[in-house]
Amino acid sequence: xxxxxxxxxxxxxxxxxxxxxxxxxxxxxxxxxxxxxxxxxxxxxxxxxxxxxxxxxxxxxxxxxxxxxxxxxxxxxxxxxxxxxxxxxxxxxxxxxxxxxxxxxxxxxxxxxxxxxxxxxxxxxxxxxxxxxxxxxxxxxxxxxxxxxxxxxxxxxxxxxxxxxxxxxxxxxxxxxxxxxxxxxxxxxxxxxxxxxxxxxxxxxxxxxxxxxxxxxxxxxxxxxxxxxxxxxxxxxxxxxxxxxxxxxxxx
Amino acid sequence: xxxxxxxxxxxxxxxxxxxxxxxxxxxxxxxxxxxxxxxxxxxxxxxxxxxxxxxxxxxxxxxxxxxxxxxxxxxxxxxxxxxxxxxxxxxxxxxxxxxxxxx
Numbered sequence: 001x002x003x004x005x006x007x008x009x010x011x012x013x014x015x016x017x018x019x020x021x022x023x024x025x026x027x028x029x030x031x032x033x034x035x036x037x038x039x040x041x042x043x044x045x046x047x048x049x050x051x052x053x054x055x056x057x058x059x060x061x062x063x064x065x066x067x068x069x070x071x072x073x074x075x076x077x078x079x080x081x082x083x084x085x086x087x088x089x090x091x092x093x094x095x096x097x098x099x100x101x102x103x104x105x106x107x108x109x110x111x112x113x114x115x116x117x118x119x120x121x122x123x124x125x126x127x128x129x130x131x132x133x134x135x136x137x138x139x140x141x142x143x144x145x146x147x148x149x150x151x152x153x154x155x156x157x158x159x160x161x162x163x164x165x166x167x168x169x170x171x172x173x174x175x176x177x178x179x180x181x182x183x184x185x186x187x188x189x190x191x192x193x194x195x196x197x198x199x200x201x202x203x204x205x206x207x208x209x210x211x212x213x214x215x216x217x218x219x220x221x222x223x224x225x226x227x228x229x230x231x232x233x234x235x236x237x238x239x240x241x242x243x244x245x246x247x248x249x250x251x252x
Numbered sequence: 253x254x255x256x257x258x259x260x261x262x263x264x265x266x267x268x269x270x271x272x273x274x275x276x277x278x279x280x281x282x283x284x285x286x287x288x289x290x291x292x293x294x295x296x297x298x299x300x301x302x303x304x305x306x307x308x309x310x311x312x313x314x315x316x317x318x319x320x321x322x323x324x325x326x327x328x329x330x331x332x333x334x335x336x337x338x339x340x341x342x343x344x345x346x347x348x349x350x351x352x353x354x355x
Contacts, residue, residue, distance in 0.1 A: 159287040166279035173272045177265060204344055208351045217352060224348065235340070239333040 197238040200231040266332075267317055274313040281306035301353040308346045312339055 204227050211220040284302045319335035 155291065159283070159290075162287075163280055163283050166276040166283065169279070170272060170276040173276070174269065177268055177272065201340065201344075205347070208347055211348075212351045212354055220348075228344075235337060239337055243331050243333040 193234055193237045193241065196234045200227060200234055203227055204231065266320060270313050270317040274310045277306045277310040277313065298354055301350050305346065305350040309343060312342050312346070
């Protein structure tokens with residue numbers, strides 16, 4: 001049971017218009033707010049803890065009591081210390097003329113509440129300090145991605161050899177078909193172009209290998225453009241010469 | 253079957269060479285697929301690149317064959333050297349893309 005009385009410096013008691021709160025704050029920051037009803041002279045609140053035990057979410061421990069009085073016309077310049085006797089308390093607060101409402105810590109209270117039954121409501125989750133996200137956070141351990149399972153070295157090498165097998169078969173097949181190089185031009189002029197054509201293609205393929213091993217795409221494209229232009233000229237000369245000879249062979 | 257082999261032997265040597273090339277390109281692709289089936293497709297882009305290169309050259313070989321074949325009416329006026337030049341060019345572009353994708 002807690003009751004108190006407010007008085008102005010002029011000696012008259014007055015009543016802030018429904019802005020008197022008694023706040024009980026548990027150590028884990030769960031708060032309860034009670035409005036204190038009051039008549040003209042006195043504010044009185046009866047806290048029946050046994051009945052309120054469920055409302056308190058069965059949290060035992062130390063509670064802080066705070067009294068908060070607010071009114072537009074109320075001002076505080078000077079606050080007396082006062083003692084609180086639980087059970088019969090008479091609190092006299094003197095306020096002088098300033099434009100403040102006040103929040104006053106009254107002391108601490110030990111509450112030993114019974115155990116929570118199964119279905120008691122949980123206390124509401126406390127609001128996280130909004131500035132907490134700007135302070136150093138919990139450290140995150142970086143886990144590198146577990147590398148995937150690779151096949152054994154021997155298996156890979158075996159299959160590389162196996163891949164080349166069709167190519168060898170291709171060469172063998174060519175020989176068996178009797179492929180020839182008869183059409184290679186014998187005159188020195190066109191022969192040079194023809195060999196340059198083959199050399200050009202080989203150079204492009206070599207460039208691709210280099211690209212895979214070392215270069216990046218931009219330098220590759222640059223070199224490729226040079227080689228490509230060169231190859232176009234040479235190839236054109238070679239192939240047109242070839243087509244001319246075949247046309248001559250056909251007509252002749 | 254016998255008539256098929258006989259007819260096939262009659263095709264010009266040029267076309268036989270191209271056919272041989274196509275067959276071996278596809279065979280290489282098959283080897284790659286088998287390899288992937290065994291070890292799982294970890295570097296999937298490499299697998300794709302290899303298989304696609306084989307199939308790409310196979311397709312280009314087929315195109316060349318169509319264009320060079322004298323029996324085809326559509327490409328009658330196309331000189332075979334031009335077809336070959338196309339073949340070379342497309343192969344080069346294909347291989348550039350493949351090397352890029354190989355990673």
